[in-house]
Amino acid sequence: MENRWSSWYIMEACYKQGGTMRGMQKIWPGFLIILITGVCAAQAPDLVGNWTGNTTGYFDADGAYNLLENDSIILAVTEQNDRLFTGSITYTREGEEIVEDFAGAIGADNKTLYIAESKGYGFGTIISEDEIELIYLEDGEKVVAIDKLHRIKA
DSSP states (O other): OTTTTTTHHHHHHHHHTSSSHHHHHHHHHHHHHHHHHHHHOOOOOOOOOEEEEEEEHHHHHHHHEEEEEEEEEEEEEEEEEEEEEEEEEEEEEEHHHHHHEEEEEETTSSEEEEESSEEEEEEEEEEEETTTEEEEETTTTTTEEEEEEEEEEO
């Protein structure tokens, strides 16, 4: 059985339409619409701006893990170039406000996030245009946290 999208099948269909050129003229607009729609759908989501939310996790304290609940966190994405982005993250650890720079990437699915900070890595999901969830892992000090962030609307 002939594949419906093989070049022979398309040429035969065009010929049956009353000639190769006239048949191709009918098919090309459909191909162009598919191509344009595909290109637009592949555009990376815009993350530039400020995001705020809470972080909950465990951190190592002298061999025991302490629970950290609902601490504030701010993610500032200052620059984005297609699927790559950079900025800073502000959080509190043991009563001290810490600001760290980071670099990140959006996965090919336009939903998955990968972030490298100075001490650890974040893996996340873009839940919606204004909501992100990150899971942060840090070696050495043994920290794990879940960050739920919402875009701050201007």
